[in-house]
Amino acid sequence: MTTTTTLTVDIWSDLVCPWCYIGKRRFDQALAAHPGRERVQVRWRSFELDPGGSREPTLTLPERAHRDLGGTGSDNDRRMAMxxxxxAKEGLVYRLDRARPVNSFDAHRLMQYAEREGRGEAVRERLMGAYVAEGAVLSDHETLVLLAAGxxxxxxxxxxxxxxxxxxxxVRADERRAMELGVSGVPTFVFGGRYAVSGAQPAEIFAQVLDEAWPKGPADRGDGVCEVGGAC
Structure with missing residues (x-):
């Protein structure tokens, strides 16, 4: 790669997705260790796992998972424990018994605003952590204001x-772009508009794709996407 070569990484994620936080941490680790990290442009994209979801918290995440996935209570406990x-192996503290899935549209609007104000990374980390560990209701405006103020x-x-x-x-533009690319789940990482990695893959996978995705000719146009790795 030349010193002028740059690589874009578009990341679709939802703030109320525990796997997205794990995927973010693993990608961050791979990027921090990569020799070309200063020439990687990361663009976070909005994605709602449940765009028709209620703004009012009703079920906890374990209760929601049990309702949607079925199985016994022990099965559900094992899923949450896994x-x-x-x-925890990525240094993250989860208390999923507190997490309450809600409509995340306004939280995504907040993230778009935070990015414009140069606070995107800090606000994203705070919202994701508050959801998985503190029971923060990310549809509640005053909760979002308080978290963003910090x-x-x-x-x-x-x-x-x-x-x-x-x-x-x-937010809608990001979601339309996801549909155009065939992104149907999160987290999804699109490298250089060409390579897609689905799911919270190990940091080693992200490192490998960072190496492979560097453009070797004209700038990437993002005309088509080839999926790398397994879907989440």
Whole structure:
């Protein structure tokens, strides 16, 4: 690769997705260790796993999983324990018994705003961590204002943004692009518009694709995507 070569990585994720936080941490590790990290442009994209979901928290994540996936209570406990253990290996603390799946559209609008204000990474980490460990309801505007304020965003401006329709089109545009590329689940990482990695793959997989995805000719146009790795 030449010193002028750059690589874009588009990441579709949902803030109320425990696997997305694990995937983020593993990708971060791979990128931090990569010699070309300064020439990688990461673009986070909005994706709603349940766009028709309620804004009101009703079930905890384990209750929701049990309803949707079935099995016995012990089966569900094992599923939650497995995710929690994998997260712990990445240095993440999960208390999934507190997590409450809700409509994430406004949380994604907040993320679009935070990116514009230069606080995207801090707010994303805070929202993801608050969801999986603290029982934060990410559809509640005052909760979002409080979490964002801790990352340096002005509470009044954040509250006003959430009360209106700002950044709704940006969220929808990301979701339309996901449909165009065939992205149907998250996390999904698209390298250089050509290579897609689905799921919270090990850091070694991300490192391998970072090496393979560097453009060797004209800039990537993103005309087609070849999937790498297994789907989540």
């Amino acid at each position: 995710v929690t253990d994998l997260a 990352c340096g965003l002005d509470p009044g401006a954040t509250r006003a943004m959430l009360a209106g329709g700002d950044f709704a089109e940006e």
